[in-house]
Amino acid sequence: MDIKVVHKKKHKSQGKIFSFINWLFFIVLLFFTCIDLFMMFKYNFLNFKNINYIILGFSFFILLGIFLLNKFKKIKVLTCIFSIFFILITFFSFSYIKKGLNLFNKLNENAKIVENTMVVAVLSDSNIESVNDITDDVFAPVDLDKENIDKLLEDITNKTKVKLNIKNTSSYLQAYEDLISKKNKVIVFNAAYGDLISNIHPDYLTKIKKIYEYKIIEKVKEKKVDVNLKDKDSFNMYISGIDTYGPITTVSRTDVNVILTVNKKMHKILLTTTPRDSYVKIAGKGNNQYDKLTHSGIYGIDSSVKTLENLYGIKIDHYARVNFTTFMKLIDLVGGIDVKNDQDFISYHGKYHFPIGIVHLDSKKALGFVRERYGLSDGDRDRGRNHEKVITSLINKLTSKKALTNFSSILDEISSSVQTDMTIDEIMDLVNQQLDSNEKFKIQSQSLNGFGKVGLPSYAMPGYKLYMMEVNKESLENCKNKIQQILEEK
CATH class of the missing domain: 1.20.58 (Methane Monooxygenase Hydroxylase; Chain G, domain 1)
Structure with a gap:
């Protein structure tokens, strides 16, 4: 018991x-x-x-x-x-x-910050090792980039107590050429303009020695949004492909300029490519002066957005800034893409052979495919068309149910290489709408055309004979009308 x-x-x-x-x-x-x-x-x-x-x-x-x-x-x-x-x-x-x-x-x-690296440089064989050794004038384009140059000088003074005497020059390229011809001994240059110098002098970095660097980190002003994307049937989004590797926050030229006009209700997307050499008025710090569109990138994403808004007479609701690192990751994440190639060529980058017909591209081949222009009959405009083909194929892959249900891992891979001002609500609304309808988008494309010219004045590179594309007015009007047609279609 x-x-x-x-x-x-x-x-x-x-x-x-x-x-x-x-x-x-x-x-x-x-x-x-x-x-x-x-x-x-x-x-x-x-x-x-x-x-x-x-x-x-x-x-x-x-x-x-x-x-x-x-x-x-x-x-x-x-x-x-x-x-x-x-x-x-x-x-x-x-x-x-x-x-x-x-x-x-x-x-x-x-998307909230941009990084600019300012450099004090001398010839690679110079005896000058630091700013403390500088006894001569320092040359820089003060009229062109005064704000960043002043920030560099202030940082040097605060950290070393050295006050540099700056002499004005017409451009960073002019300052560099005067340096290598030994007309001056010390220059300042903005790393964002490095690509402009390398166009003329590909080996310029081997001929100089950096004796001081200062990274300027600036906050980007938040764009006021009148209407959330989920309350709109159509919108414009700017895709900027920057011509650099590494951190997406680095200021750089815009090598790819595509406006996505999306009509959610009709499931249509229009890709409008504006060639990088298009001779247009550059907004913002470009002071509304004529130059290559690609140069707008060195003044920040806002300059590129406003430049294209002014050109096409539209409102660009959002942007996504992507560098080549992202591009390569995305292609491999979706298992490669297939595009129709119209010209037989061997790419300068990677030496890949692309025969006429359907070609399968992994990340490395895709990079060679979209970067090629010299081996194509219509140069930069053909390259723009190849951009459209790759973007179209990529959109089709990314809007598939398989990719959308796996979007978290895709975001994980590309998050450090993409800038966008779209909110989480707007992105999720687009994802949910596509998963809900499972209807494939019909993608069309168009490209702004023009006439090649050499010698038109460049605001960023005054005095140099650069190749430009003077915009064809009829082509511009056709592009404008097509954008409006997609936006307004019910």
Whole structure:
């Protein structure tokens, strides 16, 4: 009899422990479930085909079931197992959502700053090793880039107590050429203009020695958005491909300039390519002076956006700035792409052979394909057409259900190499709409045409005979009309 009493007390004690543990697990499960549901509805995750509401209902019944099992103290061990199982599910869901939010935040954080590197340089064989050794005048285009030059001089004075005497020159390229011809001994240059110098002097970095560097990090003014994208049937987005590797925040020329005109209602996308050599008025720090479109990038993304808005008479709602590092990652992430090639050529970059017909491109081949212009009959305009082909194929891959359901891992790979001012709500709305309809976008393309000229004045490189494309007015009007047609189609 005593043994039975002891056994009964032990069983009762174990029951209380299980009951306590089960209620504790229920509270933990309730916490993670509420967090998951809150984040899912707040940030529009899985908001297609009513999946978010299905998950809400399923979560309610799971919580109710475990609550009733705890309340009536039924199958305590099994209840404990169920609780642990669903806690793990909600915890991993929480981790997945949080990871996605962090990636979106990273994309937006990238868009909030720009980096400019200012350099003091001498000839590679110069005896000058630091700014303390400078006794001569320092040459720089003060009229062209006064703000950045002043920041560099202020940093030098604050850190070394050295005050440099600056003499004005017409451009960074002129300062460099005077340096190598030994007309001066010390120059300042903005690394963003390095590509402009390398166009004329590809080996310029081997001939100079940097004795001081200062990285200028500036905050970008946030663009005021009148209407959220989810409230609009159509919008324009600027895709800027920058001509550099490394951090996306680095200021650089724009090598690819494509406007995506998207009509969500009609499932149509129009790609409008503006060749990098287009001779247009450069907005912002380009002071509305004529120059190559590619040079707008050295004044920041706002300059490029405003330049294209002025050119086409449109409003660009958002932008995405992508460097070649991103481009290569994206191609491989979707398993490569297929494009129709119209010309047989061997690329300068990578020496890849591209026969006429359908060609499969991995990241390295795609880079050679889109960079080629000298081996193509229509030069930069043919390169622009190849950009359109690659972007079209990439959009088709990225808007497929397979890619969209795996978009978190794609974002993870490219988050450090993309800048965009689109919000998480806007991106998720586009993803959900596509998953909901599963309708393929019809993609069209057009390119601004013109006439090649040498010798037109360049604001960034005055005095140098550069190749420009003078815009054909009829082509410009046709592009404008086509953009408006896609925007307004109902």
